[in-house]
Amino acid sequence: DVKVTQSSRYLVKRTGEKVFLECVQDMDHENMFWYRQDPGLGLRLIYFSYDVKMKEKGDIPEGYSVSREKKERFSLILESASTNQTSMYLCASSAPQSTEAFFGQGTRLTVV
Amino acid sequence: SQKIEQNSEALNIQEGKTATLTCNYTNYSPAYLQWYRQDPGRGPVFLLLIRENEKEKRKERLKVTFDTTLKQSLFHITASQPADSATYLCALDMFSGGYNKLIFGAGTRLAVHP
DSSP states (O other): OOOOEEEOOOEETTTTTEEEEEEEESOOEEEEEEEEEEETEEEEEHHHHHTTTOEEEOOOOOOOEEEEEEEEEEEEEEOOOOOEEEEEEEEEEEEETOOOOEEOOEEEEEEE | OOOOEESSSOOOEEEEEEEEEEEEEESSOOSSEEEEOTTTTTTOOEEEEEEEEEEESEETTTTEEEETTTTTEEEEEEOGGGGOOEEEEEEEEEEETHHHEEOOOOOOEEEEEO
16 A cells, blocks of 8 residues: 655644654655645645755745655755644655655644 | 635535535646645555546546636545544645646545445
């Protein structure tokens, strides 16, 4: 069974902390994505990567960075967490040439 | 500006009826359009993909249409069941620069009542 695994389901962090959200996929997919999901706003793309060490900004990259050192792992980094980054974070992966995306179970991050 | 619009209000229907959900978009030219289902507290799950040169796609009780002139997709669930209650998301599959990027709508919540 194919899998995208996010390291935590729930996370509570303090304002100003550096936060790492990890995502691992076992499907050998080239494409990986980080979204955040907020009520009424849907999924908004933060960053995506189409190859190891490659990254592209999505629609809302401010306050975030990413790392993709290995094909199966895509990390989202909040350099200095703020309360407006409280959200559900979803990681996804897909093969090239437009196929379905597989999502992780999500990480609900609360910044206090 | 670029927009993807889905009905923001929940859709309530009776079991056995057909549910129809709408996805409209502006200032995008997607190569494909995808539909996902999302249950509370979980990640979205892929349902169907339709290409720009396809008018209609079916899978069991699901049917999707794609009108690139109207810039609209309709998603139908026939003979709906309470287990179909969930939020349904449409996603534009933008292929450019050699890679794919999925842009999602906010979703429509469907409630099927017995």
